[in-house]
Amino acid sequence: xxxxxxxxxxxxxxxxxxxxxxxxxxxxxxxxxxxxxxxxxxxxxxxxxxxxxxxxxxxxxxxxxxxxxxxxxxxxxxxxxxxxxxxxxxxxxxxxxxxxxxxxxxxxxxxxxxxxxxxxxxxxxxxxxxxxxxxxxxxxxxxxxxxxxxxxxxxxxxxxxxxxxxxxxxxxxxxxxxxxxxxxxxxxxxxxxxxxxxxxxxxxxxxxxxxxxxxxxxxxxxxxxxxxxxxxxxxxxxxxxxxxxxxxxxxxxx
Amino acid sequence: xxxxxxxxxxxxxxxxxxxxxxxxxxxxxxxxxxxxxxxxxxxxxxxxxxxxxxxxxxxxxxxxxxxxxxxxxxxxxxxxxxxxxxxxxxxxxxxxxxxxxxxxxxxxxxxxxxxxxxxxxxxxxxxxxxxxxxxxxxxxxxxxxxxxxxxxxxxxxxxxxxxxxxxxxxxxxxxxxxxxxxxxxxxxxxxxxxxxxxxxxxxxxxxxxxxxxxxxxxxxxxxxxxxxxxxxxxxxxxxxxxxxxxxxxxxxxxxxxxxxxxxxxxxxxxxxxxxxxxxxxxx
Numbered sequence: 001x002x003x004x005x006x007x008x009x010x011x012x013x014x015x016x017x018x019x020x021x022x023x024x025x026x027x028x029x030x031x032x033x034x035x036x037x038x039x040x041x042x043x044x045x046x047x048x049x050x051x052x053x054x055x056x057x058x059x060x061x062x063x064x065x066x067x068x069x070x071x072x073x074x075x076x077x078x079x080x081x082x083x084x085x086x087x088x089x090x091x092x093x094x095x096x097x098x099x100x101x102x103x104x105x106x107x108x109x110x111x112x113x114x115x116x117x118x119x120x121x122x123x124x125x126x127x128x129x130x131x132x133x134x135x136x137x138x139x140x141x142x143x144x145x146x147x148x149x150x151x152x153x154x155x156x157x158x159x160x161x162x163x164x165x166x167x168x169x170x171x172x173x174x175x176x177x178x179x180x181x182x183x184x185x186x187x188x189x190x191x192x193x194x195x196x197x198x199x200x201x202x203x204x205x206x207x208x209x210x211x212x213x214x215x216x217x218x219x220x221x222x223x224x225x226x227x228x229x230x231x232x233x234x235x236x237x238x239x240x241x242x243x244x245x246x247x248x249x250x251x252x253x254x
Numbered sequence: 255x256x257x258x259x260x261x262x263x264x265x266x267x268x269x270x271x272x273x274x275x276x277x278x279x280x281x282x283x284x285x286x287x288x289x290x291x292x293x294x295x296x297x298x299x300x301x302x303x304x305x306x307x308x309x310x311x312x313x314x315x316x317x318x319x320x321x322x323x324x325x326x327x328x329x330x331x332x333x334x335x336x337x338x339x340x341x342x343x344x345x346x347x348x349x350x351x352x353x354x355x356x357x358x359x360x361x362x363x364x365x366x367x368x369x370x371x372x373x374x375x376x377x378x379x380x381x382x383x384x385x386x387x388x389x390x391x392x393x394x395x396x397x398x399x400x401x402x403x404x405x406x407x408x409x410x411x412x413x414x415x416x417x418x419x420x421x422x423x424x425x426x427x428x429x430x431x432x433x434x435x436x437x438x439x440x441x442x443x444x445x446x447x448x449x450x451x452x453x454x455x456x457x458x459x460x461x462x463x464x465x466x467x468x469x470x471x472x473x474x475x476x477x478x479x480x481x482x483x484x485x486x487x488x489x490x491x492x493x494x495x496x497x498x499x500x501x502x503x504x505x506x507x508x509x510x511x512x513x514x515x516x517x518x519x520x521x522x523x524x525x526x527x528x529x530x531x532x533x534x535x536x537x
Contacts, residue, residue, distance in 0.1 A: 016470065017469060017473065134404075134442035134443050135405070135406075135444045135466070195465065196294070196491065196493030197492045198287045198288070198490075199287060199290075200290050202493075221469055223468060224467040224497045224501045226467075226496075226504075227493060227497040229500075230261075230496035231493040234261070234294050234298070234492060
């Protein structure tokens with residue numbers, strides 16, 4: 001099982017202890033995970049993603065279990081070439097941050113990026129949030145990714161593959177039940193922010209939308225990697241055979 | 255995935271911040287949620303849930319500003335739950351300090367029915383003088399006070415009179431004989447602000463509950479306050495409680511420090527004999 005929601009690099013709004021790839025490798029081993037799609041955390045706040053992508057590929061090069069998830073910004077000149085370059089360099093997935101770029105749900109360039117990724121066969125990773133709304137810096141004004149954004153991209157075309165990280169039950173249900181069955185199949189979700197017992201939102205979603213829609217994401221180094229494992233371990237007894245999707249199957253083989 | 259070995263380890267474990275629901279709480283699945291707390295607690299190895307009921311949870315009066323009638327109905331429901339499960343459940347009596355006379359009677363009535371702590375919501379800011387008679391009563395009955403807290407109050411939020419660590423410290427300084435449990439360090443707002451705010455006030459004990467699982471929070475809390483000032487707890491998200499337990503193990507705490515956080519600090523704060531299945535805090 002791989003982690004779809006790991007990062008390296010500093011976070012602008014609080015200190016993160018050692019957000020470095022060699023530490024991530026040890027953490028993944030401790031958690032029994034075989035690898036990770038890794039983003040470069042500062043890229044979400046940088047206008048030009050190219051320097052961050054270069055830093056990401058360089059930092060991950062010595063670590064074969066860490067695969068880059070670079071950022072492609074579809075309103076940036078020559079983004080199509082950047083996308084193909086990233087795939088050639090071994091990207092496992094592409095990250096995009098429409099909220100940070102001021103892009104609405106109907107943004108045509110985001111649809112173009114989703115379709116371009118789909119044609120190549122590489123998943124597009126969208127992040128709902130980096131931290132809890134209640135603790136955000138006054139400068140952190142991007143807001144959470146909306147269900148409307150995900151619905152619009154899932155409807156863009158049959159080839160689209162989207163992985164959404166950091167959604168809660170409400171956002172997930174608003175998206176999933178607003179899509180056709182074929183469109184639902186294009187979206188996978190991590191469950192790092194979904195509540196376990198006693199509310200049992202995660203158990204409810206496994207029953208209603210199915211375990212196959214879920215992939216594993218830790219949100220390291222922002223959050224405790226132990227949380228998704230704890231959520232799985234605390235499922236009701238009758239759900240102890242839950243089989244999630246291993247996101248490694250969604251990405252091109254390097 | 256329940257197994258025979260507790261997921262949270264074999265040594266005593268006290269959840270110092272739990273809640274239960276009841277039939278007048280405006281949700282039809284209240285019994286399922288209560289059962290899920292017990293189910294998950296058993297899977298984790300929770301020895302005691304120290305719980306409260308917050309009035310009608312917004313159904314007939316606001317959660318954080320419960321009417322006197324809802325406060326009483328909630329406490330009655332809490333007594334019933336604790337009485338039905340004396341092996342696993344202890345309880346806080348909940349009061350609204352805007353209704354002083356009712357609050358004091360409710361505390362007296364609660365203690366007579368077995369309450370071991372006092373729960374304050376966000377009905378009044380923590381440093382408000384209206385909390386003084388409540389805390390004097392808590393001191394007289396030797397009840398620790400679990401106070402709802404927003405970590406770093408930077409503005410008003412709807413439906414609550416929010417307090418932060420600095421507000422609670424002002425109250426704690428006025429009542430040095432009362433132990434104050436600062437609610438849910440991981441429960442919203444900026445925990446990094448709370449730690450220095452309460453560091454020098456030795457009768458304030460943050461609980462670790464809340465949905466927040468920020469990396470670095472536990473390390474910072476241990477460094478600022480030490481293991482004897484922290485209480486393990488879950489509040490509304492038990493998976494984050496289990497995750498924090500496992501993270502504390504990874505940090506590499508001594509067995510003594512782990513025992514303090516897991517259960518011994520709670521045994522010290524609450525009255526003697528409150529947790530017979532947990533053991534002695536001096537061992």
